[in-house]
């Protein structure tokens with residue numbers, strides 16, 4: 001491994017590891033490599049990475065990436081954790097206004113907004129709290145909004161085998177907003193309709209009516 005920067009800035013954690021003479025774990029190694037990369041970015045934009053305000057920035061950014069890309073390390077089966085139930089219920093289930101924060105894979109800048117998810121059961125339902133967790137699992141990766149929308153829909157389709165799934169995502173994209181190119185495209189709406197939501201216009205309309213309805217304020 002080549003470090004391109006002054007290892008003195010590695011002020012936290014690695015000390016015990018080197019004292020024990022153990023090779024760093026893959027996670028630790030990844031962390032160190034991200035730190036080195038951030039250090040290089042700082043240097044190459046004309047900053048002084050050793051100045052006080054920036055001294056711990058590589059470490060902070062590496063930790064931040066751990067959190068913002070944690071979706072890669074979630075095991076779907078564990079996350080679902082037995083929360084799929086056999087139920088004799090075949091009306092639409094809608095969970096709307098799910099806040100999400102993601103990173104665009106083209107610029108590594110945030111895009112964020114709300115997701116609305118619905119499915120029409122076919123003998124199985126999933127615990128309500130799991131749907132925001134599913135959204136988060138796909139949001140906490142490098143993403144493009146269209147792909148995230150499809151992944152959420154496919155995951156529910158595969159997990160519940162319902163009559164259909166509908167996902168609408170509204171996102172604001174910092175890469176458009178901050179870079180000031182085409183500000184009118186900064187907000188984007190994407191949708192994915194599967195099964196009955198795709199085939200039946202009345203079902204789709206019912207879903208759209210649900211998500212356009214004012215919430216009850218609780």
Ligand SMILES: [Zn+2]
Pocket residue numbers: 104105106107108109173175176
């Ligand atoms: Zn972007």
